[in-house]
Amino acid sequence: MAGINPVEDNPGFRHALLAPLPDFRIQWVKAHVDTPAGRYKSEWKFNDQGNLFFSFSIPFNATANIKLPHAKMENVTMNGITLTNSGFHVTQEEENTLIEVTSGTYEMSYVPSKPYKKSLSTHKLLNDLLRHDGGACRFKRVLSSFCCIKCRYNWAKGGASIRELASYPSFSAPEEKLDELDRKLATILLD
Numbered sequence: 001m002a003g004i005n006p007v008e009d010n011p012g013f014r015h016a017l018l019a020p021l022p023d024f025r026i027q028w029v030k031a032h033v034d035t036p037a038g039r040y041k042s043e044w045k046f047n048d049q050g051n052l053f054f055s056f057s058i059p060f061n062a063t064a065n066i067k068l069p070h071a072k073m074e075n076v077t078m079n080g081i082t083l084t085n086s087g088f089h090v091t092q093e094e095e096n097t098l099i100e101v102t103s104g105t106y107e108m109s110y111v112p113s114k115p116y117k118k119s120l121s122t123h124k125l126l127n128d129l130l131r132h133d134g135g136a137c138r139f140k141r142v143l144s145s146f147c148c149i150k151c152r153y154n155w156a157k158g159g160a161s162i163r164e165l166a167s168y169p170s171f172s173a174p175e176e177k178l179d180e181l182d183r184k185l186a187t188i189l190l191d
Contacts, residue, residue: 054066
């Protein structure tokens with residue numbers, strides 16, 4: 001999870017690949033590896049909004065490539081400045097940003113291009129919402145027409161979201177109620 005990896009072409013950890021694998025269900029990871037070249041450290045954490053924060057340490061006289069997942073280089077800050085102005089060699093590799101660094105400590109943060117925090121919403125299929133206990137309870141509290149929707153839902157066969165069903169007169173859920181439901185459903189994390 002911390003992603004401290006040796007590089008085959010550089011034995012003895014004179015160069016490492018730091019490729020952490022964040023997971024919102026875990027929230028944070030701190031790890032270090034003592035190597036012949038010195039101690040490598042890798043830490044990451046999420047804040048409540050799902051933003052990522054990293055801290056890496058590379059030992060004296062060593063180098064590393066840092067691979068930030070789901071990061072757009074223009075959105076990453078490193079030690080308080082934008083990554084594109086850091087002076088380090090940076091490349092964008094599909095959804096990942098790669099940074100070549102020398103010995104030192106680096107603090108980075110960004111909003112991931114793909115959300116790690118998965119939650120329910122009125123844009124998801126109604127089947128998914130009703131299958132999740134917490135989502136169904138909040139749905140019941142917010143929309144009084146829940147019973148009607150649940151009873152009549154058999155004809156929809158799981159292929160419609162609450163927002164799509166709300167356009168039908170028999171379901172009629174006002175936009176403000178759907179927005180309120182989205183705010184409440186966003187607090188329910190999915191596995």
